[in-house]
Amino acid sequence: MADYNRPLPLPTPETRHFWEGTRDGELRLQRCTACKESYFPPRPFCPACGSRAVEVYKASGKATLYSYIVNHRPRPDFGTEPHSIAVVTLAEGPRMMTNIVDCPQTPEALTLDMPLEVTFEKASDEISLPKFRPAKG
């Protein structure tokens, strides 16, 4: 963490709950209380029906691997090449970008639709990034 010099998110008023959640070890999504749609990225209204009646809730942290690449290009600020850059489908429906961690960064180890679970990588006192690892059990 001390030498973390990668690009970090700068939360806005509409996304602060998400980043406060990851800092506290929770993956927080939003859903519409009118049409029940869960959605991501955060915004204070429902992108499906336009209602402003939405709520923040703690997601299960479970996901499956939707698609990915294994980046081989140099990233001196990461220093972990080759590494995966993935999009996962959360159990609640929305998709998000992440990295798959705690497993070899190879096509053999990273199979589409594999079950995953969230883990949080502390990048600064304010920011922890949601990463995903193969689900245990």
Added chain:
Amino acid sequence: MKQKTIAVVGAAETTEMGKIPDTSQLMLHADAALNAMADAGLTAKDIDGIATAGDSPVEVAHYLGITPTWVDGTSVGGCSFMLHVRHAAAAINEGLCNTVLITHAESGRSRVGARRFSRDPASLSGQFEVPFGITSPPTMFTIPALRYMKQHGVTEEDLAHVAVVQREWAAMNPRASFRDPITVDDVLNSKMIAWPFRMLMCCLVTDGGGALILTSAERAKDFPQKPVYILGTGESCETPMISQMEDFTSSKAFRVSGKKAFGEAGIKHADVDHLMIYDAFAHLPVYGLEDLGFCDKGEGAAFIRGGHTRPGGRLPLNTNGGGLSYMHSGMYGMYALQESVRQMRGIAPAQVPNAKISIAHGVGGMFAASGTIVFSNEAP
């Protein structure tokens, strides 16, 4: 739009292409514009509409000495010029202006006077994508492909075939950056960039530009070049975040834009003699063939592998060599349009015999936006 009411009467690329370290990006705009004006027999005083993307149309208009009554700075990535054509057609038909200049230029390789890429860390992409290591198109545009490949049983060899076929076209084009034939093995042995993508499945990074001049079809007959008429146009956008595409096996923006353009043009797929699909990466022509309706879902790669898009095939595709082999300065849509115009004028280096209808289909951002233009060389 009304069919064949608007025509391209001037079209040109920059004098040089590839590596142009002694010319700024702004001058590349001007070089392409001056060439297009010469092509049309016009000067800056004759231009009353201006459009460009990436850079400001104000900058380009002022540099060239143009005083416009219509300005379009729509900037949605590499397909912006398709959208400019569409908007210009509507503007001319509405009487907002008479003669529109659309320019693209980018010192993509030499970066002389080029803007720096930066993503605001407070933007949605800056918060929810950039922290995970995406930096540029090779690590973004490529992400959906694996899902497509799994769903349709498409292999790395299939993607390699796209690059091989486009190199066949490039070999016929003296201005293409890469002209030496390549094999599937060459592609699969080229440097790994972002698995499953290797170097030869990714577009070039070069310097260059292009410009188009449009006016009413009525006036077009008085210009020195054979007019190229616009039959139909389409545009759309989906998401600024690749992770938020509705479906990784199909682009909604492609489907909406393509359907609109076909509808306006009133043509069937069998009517199309020549096709350009913006190929930033090898999977894009595959998505394009399917989302435009030329192939059923999952059939695009087999269609290319089967030789249907190569020289002599029934649907000549990316006949300049494409972004993979011809050139790609950053916003390739302009070069797809230029090749469609050359094919309709009958002057392309790899000319498709008797081609009467050509489509140029562009992508903007990473499946973020799309624009489609249907051209014809037959007079109204």
